[in-house]
Amino acid sequence: MRSHEAGALHGQAGDRGPAWLHRPDDVNQLVTHLWSRHAAKTDGVLTVAGESATELAAEHGTPLYVVDEDDFRQRARAFRDAFADADVFYAGKSFLCVATARWVAEEGLNLDVCTGGELAVALRAEFPPARIAFHGNNKSEAELRRAIEVGVGRVIVDSFDEIDRLARLVQELKATVRVMVRVTAGVEAHTHEYISTSHEDQKFGFSIAGGQALEAVRRITSAAGLQLLGLHSHIGSQIFVTDGFEVAARRVLRLQAEIERELGVTLPELDLGGGFGIAYTTQDDPRAPEDLAREITKIVEDECHALDIGVPKLSIEPGRAIVGPSTFTLYTVGTTKEVALDGGASRRYVAVDGGMSDNIRAALYSADYSATLASRLSE
Template sequence: MYFHGTSKINEKGHLEIGGVDTVDLAKKHGTPLYVYDVSLIRERARGFKRTFDKLGIKSQVAYASKAFSSIAMLSLVNEEGLSLDVVSGGELYTAIAANFPVDRIHFHGNNKSIEELELALDYNIGCIVVDNFYELELLQQLCIKKDKQIPILLRVTPGIEAHTHDYILTGQEDSKFGFDLQNGQVEEALRRSLESKYLNVLGIHCHIGSQIFDTTGFILAARKIIDKLAEWNNQFSYFPSVLNLGGGFGIRYTDEDEPLSPDSYVSEIIIEVQKRTRFHNLSMPEIWIEPGRSLVGEAGTTLYTIGSSKDVPNVRKYIAVDGGMSDNIRPALYEAKYEAILANRPTDEVKEKYSIAGKCCESGDMLIWDLPLPNVESNDILAVFCTGAYGYSMANNYNRIPRPPVVFVESGEDQLVIKRETYEDLIRLDLPLQSKINL
């Protein structure tokens, strides 16, 4: 078993994270419970920044907050001097509520509403990543109405197919995101943007996918984009001050995964951009990247209490936990794989393989298949690793199950940063039927 960050077995023989016993956390806060190792988040953030600083490259490392957004999380991101990537009005509103510096907020998305764009303009955020012609025209009209100029990046699809799940592969030509780099769309978008006195074109953005374990895709994308930028330098007398190569850096969910370190991803990207700009006799742009999963994924562990069990002779043994696809939909959505241990008995001898079922009324609510564990008993605490990205952010109220709380742990202290939902919360927005419906 590979332990992440500060996770270890303590003197009581329990799983400990951030100097806090997970069995104690389960007793104090209940289960299911998301637990975040703050020290590991800090370490990853500094790892991405360190290489840029060491090589003297002007940069921004923007946390992709769709991985996990909360006021406490964004405050932590700000403490580490990162920028912020938001993809909705709700994420932007959370950033504003967290007093995140607006000049370091970048707004993404393929169908931003008028209300979302107005919110971004009213708060003078750092830049908007423009995704399509509809948005380009809408943003222009809103800027005229408000008499404001806004910095923008143009998102392009470079035609790079990263080796990842089809649902999280976004840089290829057949994508809902961005202006195509090959068919002239982006040239037209650039021409319109440069002609506007309200749109300040900082540069170009691309994102080739997620959970990527090597740098080949990033290198190929950088090469294609810079070659295109050389053409634009001649055609439009324009060269961007910013090249944003997105995120998608992989993490270790299971022992089969072999991600690179943050400095390896960053250094190889920098080397390629330097080499290609020198080849075209161009200046070195500021480089932006957008790690999300790679900052928080491995830092998150979900604790569950084991309840019922079912033995299907000669087939498999099932055990059920008090959560499931309502707090982690990724196994059902992506066939995502996880590793787990008994937090209260992690050193006991492995005896069986169990399939971990959730409590939702859905056959597909399975978290892990054939997990090696000691003999399991009801009320054991199961710790599922690497749930820090897209766990809470994709949590839902299917079967009207309240969402779990979130706890940060660091240096032997735990802090509740998101409360557990209550049944009262579930019906808070419901309205009673006022009269009979005439059929």
Template sequence: MQFHGTAKVNQKGHLEIGSVDTIKLAEEFGTPLYVYDVALIRERARSFKETFETLGVNAQVAYASKAFSTVAMVQLAAEEGLSLDVVSGGELYTALAAGFPAGKIHFHGNNKSLQELDMAIEAGIGCVVVDNFDELEMLVELCSSTGKSVNVLLRVTPGIEAHTHDYILTGQEDSKFGFGLENGQADKALLEAMNSGSVRLLGLHCHIGSQIFETTGFLLAARKIYAKLNEWKKLYGFEPKVLNLGGGFGIRYTEEDNPIPASRYVVAIIEEVREQADQYGMVVPEIWIEPGRSLVGDAGTTLYRTGSRKEVPDIRQYLAVDGGMSDNIRPALYQAKYEAVLAGRVLAKPEETVAIAGKCCESGDMLIWDIPLPKAEKADILAVFCTGAYGYSMANNYNRIPRPAVVFVENGEAKLVVKRETFEDMVRLDLPLKERVKSK
């Protein structure tokens, strides 16, 4: 088992994260429980930032908060000098409630409402990443009516899709996001933005995929973008001040994954942008990237308490836990794979192979299929690794199951940063069809 960050086995044979015993965490805060290794998040953030600084490149490293958005996480991003990528009014509100510097917030999304855009302009955020013509029109109208202006990037689809080790050149540019780079949409959007008199066009943005383990896709995207920028320079005299190449940097979920260090992505991107800018006689722009999963994914561990068992003779042993697709829907949605240990007996030899079943009333609520573990007793603590990205963010109340608490651990201290949801919380916004008659 390969541990991440500060995770290790202590003298009791228990899993420890941030110098805090996970068995004690489960006892104090209950289960399911999201546990975040703050030191690992800080290490990842600094790795991205320091590579840009070492190579002398003006840059912004924006945390893609869709991966895990809470007030405490946003404040941690601010402590590390990150910018922030938000994709909804709710994420923007969270950022502002956390006291995050508005000028370092970038607002993404393919269907921003008029109210969300107004909220962003009123807050004075740093940049809106414009995704379509409707949005561009709304922004121009808002700026004209309020007398304000806003920085924008145009999101373009360069016809490249990258996931893990694969990349695909999609000439059709079939995506719900952005302006097509090769079908004339990006050209039209550029002219509308340049001639609007209301928005300040900083440059371009693209995002090519997720859980990417190689640099090839980013380099291909940069080359296609610069070929178009060369046309625009000749036709309109346009050069970008900012080029945002997105995120999608991969992490290790299981032994099948082999990600590269954060610095290698950054170095490759910088070298390619410098080469392309030099080739076309342009100034090297400020480079922005948007790591999300790669900052928080393997910093998160979910603790569960084991419950019932079921044996299907000659087929499979099921071991149920007190959570499931209500706190981690990724296995059901994407067939995502995870590794796990019994937190109280990490070094014990496996005695059985079990399938970890969630408690939701869905046959597809399976967290892990066929994992070797020591013989689990009822109420053992199971620690599932690398759940820091899109676990809490996608948590839900299916079957009216309350969402778990979130704890940050660092230097031997545990801090509760999200309270456990209660049954009362879940019905707080419900309105009755009729008032309940109280029994005497």
């Protein structure tokens, strides 16, 4: 390792914000589409549904996740109503606790979980197991056993090892399990590479191009106790356009047509996952659920007609798109520090009582966020 004496910070490096960032006309005004519908600022104090951020911090401490229940429910209903002919699964990995699981159940959505812990939360909330989908690329035998015992509605299989585990368990427990096969469609979604999940070189699912997806279907259909519902695809997160869904749907449906032709198996369902983007900054332009529903439904129907196969029942998995805009994280400022730059300029560092333990996104893949002072007017 080689080192050298550090020079002073240069003034031209003083602005470390993204290139698009500009000072708003009024720094104390909330950008409404970045917050829940019931968020407001009065005399500098942030409120949500009439609850003061300062009082919430005093009562519960910080860091604190604050979720607007009414806003959450409204967004859940918006997806349910827009995709009225489809099954809507709330993606529990976006944010799951007993309360949110109950809201999801009461609003008529289904729930997907990815771990035994998330399944335990759902069961504690008395979420109907038949409306739960169990995801995850590394489900243990104990987790699968628990899922079978409580009667989860479906298991999305992710590997040949998992198929073997399930086949053994259903024989041991004398049970039947409904499964879907997660496939990778070879789609490069327009998002950060760390949250793009349908390209070939990654840990999730079975490759369509490599033939593993078709082989997985063969093994499942020949295993007693495993009932194949259909195929599942998830192309990534923070996606604002539907072209990636179109490419994925076409490739998955072509596989479905091949399965029907070669194996004589009709698949009644198709799950295209979630990943619908939300606005973290003024540069983000999320799509309305009704627009997504119209475009995705047309994509599926058109491709099925072109392939001369039946149109499967569609499933989607919004998570962030429901809970993200309904939620903010409340921090307390601890220390501030002025650092001198060249030319008489300076930079102020502000430290809060949070970090990677409560939000790793900024450090992991340079995610941008919007912030506001919650307890007073900005000077």
